[in-house]
Amino acid sequence: MTIKNDTVKQRKFLESMIDDNYYPKHLVEKGQRLLVALAERIEKEAPKGNAVYALTHATTEAFNDLQEEFFEAESEIETMAREAIAEDIGFILKAYGYEFDIEEALAPRDW
Numbered sequence: 001m002t003i004k005n006d007t008v009k010q011r012k013f014l015e016s017m018i019d020d021n022y023y024p025k026h027l028v029e030k031g032q033r034l035l036v037a038l039a040e041r042i043e044k045e046a047p048k049g050n051a052v053y054a055l056t057h058a059t060t061e062a063f064n065d066l067q068e069e070f071f072e073a074e075s076e077i078e079t080m081a082r083e084a085i086a087e088d089i090g091f092i093l094k095a096y097g098y099e100f101d102i103e104e105a106l107a108p109r110d111w
Helices: 025-045 049-072 079-095
Strands: none
Touching: 025 049, 025 079, 049 079
8 A cells, every 4th residue: 555645655664773873773664664655554544643653562562563673683673773663653643633652552562
């Protein structure tokens, strides 16, 4: 599926991590794909209100899993990465018109 929302389509996800050598490029790209998948699911499923948190929680849990790969690559999802992920999830939610609590959206995070 291709994202239809032009605002989301033009966003460069995890931009602050892309050129930082601390973050392995292939893992940043995996993170970007997780965020694209979140946007695609929102467009496809169109959850109402707080039901969108089921989708953000699934994405957050996928980032939890990805964290292990960061550790194996001698990196981690630390402050800058946490902020980049949270910012992009918030951006996606806002772009689709959701009122949200970012802490609730990221509730299952362990990073």
